[in-house]
Amino acid sequence: MSLTVVGSIAFDSVRTPFGERERMLGGSAVHFALAASFFTEVRVVGPVGDDFGDDEIAVLSERGVITDDIEHVEGGQTFFWQGHYEHDMNIAHTDDTQLNVFADFEPKLSAESREAEMLFLGNIQPDLQRDVRAKSAASYAGLDSMNLWIETTKNSLVAAIGEIDCLLLNDAELRMLTGEPNLARAARSAMELGPSVIVAKRGEYGAALFTEEGFFAIPGLPLEDVRDPTGAGDSFAGGFLGYLDEARSAGRTDDVTLRIAMAYGSVMASFNVEDFGTERVRRLTEGEIADRVLDFKRLTHFDEPSN
């Protein structure tokens, strides 16, 4: 089992009602990789600048993430995002975005990263996603995107979606992509573009899974302490695809497996938001993950009515 993720590596400055942090390690590929690292071998592909040093690499390598394919652009600066959250932590307000080395990013895949069995295309320009997909030998690929690409490069995005197996989007993005206000119809419409698995991420409301066989929904855990929601969606994707890669290497690919993967995705997202940036996931243990999967099971369990 092995998983390559291509996406942003970033410094994030974030302010929430519970505090603020300057230039934390972040980015979609980072949050994804840390979450997936609990399940499989992960390689990160993405560009960084001169401001990215050993401390940042250590955060990834301490979790066993392979950082050989992180591209250091001499003289460049790492992608930077600054944002804040009001009391409604479901909505991120962007205050500053500096693409820096990410502006001219041309993904370079080493032989090892091409040969990973699973590929995750983080939220980057869809033509880059297609380029990476074409170079990769992965037998299974997931893709995330965002409203910007739906609005500006929809044809490319639709083509990219046609070349992958699992699409992960926010439910609003899924509706926007398909023009279908009804989520179940939107998911079916997205499936017609190619992927056999559609995951609708719903923030604090959890996530929904649509496959050819049926659907599944898992609510969010009602956490009292949400400190920083940044990276929750990427952590979900990391837990989901990380578990799926582990399961596929054991020959399990059915809907039962996908449902457990949804639980692991939810678990990893729920930990991610408990502290700023990568702080909570860095100190996370396998025992805590196992306990929280059971929390999710209890959260949704009800007995048969005894009528």
Added chain:
Amino acid sequence: MSLTVVGSIAFDSVRTPFGERERMLGGSAVHFALAASFFTEVRVVGPVGDDFGDDEIAVLSERGVITDDIEHVEGGQTFFWQGHYEHDMNIAHTDDTQLNVFADFEPKLSAESREAEMLFLGNIQPDLQRDVRAKSAASYAGLDSMNLWIETTKNSLVAAIGEIDCLLLNDAELRMLTGEPNLARAARSAMELGPSVIVAKRGEYGAALFTEEGFFAIPGLPLEDVRDPTGAGDSFAGGFLGYLDEARSAGRTDDVTLRIAMAYGSVMASFNVEDFGTERVRRLTEGEIADRVLDFKRLTHFDEPSN
């Protein structure tokens, strides 16, 4: 077992992307009563005008709802609401509200309606809710409200909430009432006002239950055909409290029972939205309800991870 509901009885004119209807039977007490009628004996208390006739009464009495406490105001007109839904069917847009006989409503409870074991205070002015609660001998009372009363008569509403057992609100209303943006904290804060059970209704995302023992969440069923969401929250409350009344009369009041009640509430709401007004619930069968409870169980079930 017996349940009295006090609330609006209305004519609704509704337009959605799937059609429109003029002057359908509606109102919180009507949607609640029809849903609850599958579980217990229901009495409706509320005012109607000269335009309310045998056809409307028949819709209720055909489901066994007792209509003796519906007050006919001579020379008056029944409460009228007109609204529409855009493609995002989560948001109701009000085009016209005519309070009519509802403007001077002073609830009158017959001996039988006072003696019901359970009471549901539908969304009406909080001082009226308190008046009804004081007159009722019910051993268990639920209450719904809305943003209008939180904004204009919050002290009365807080007093009313202090006198009931189960509070049912939309999650945004629960946050507004308590000033807590975090739902889990908002629920705990609402519990400190008096009720031991808090239900956060979340529209298409389902509903969450908070008790002293813990929490439970049930997602919405991803229905492809949602025709008219009007009354979904009241149908939820009717299924929830209707089942709870039935269970309480059998001595079951624990969290296991509350979770099953959440499933029945969700089931009744999911049927309500499949057609305009009361149309779907009127032709609903007990077999369909039993089947859909199992749909909800399947929707949320995942196996233990086998690590």
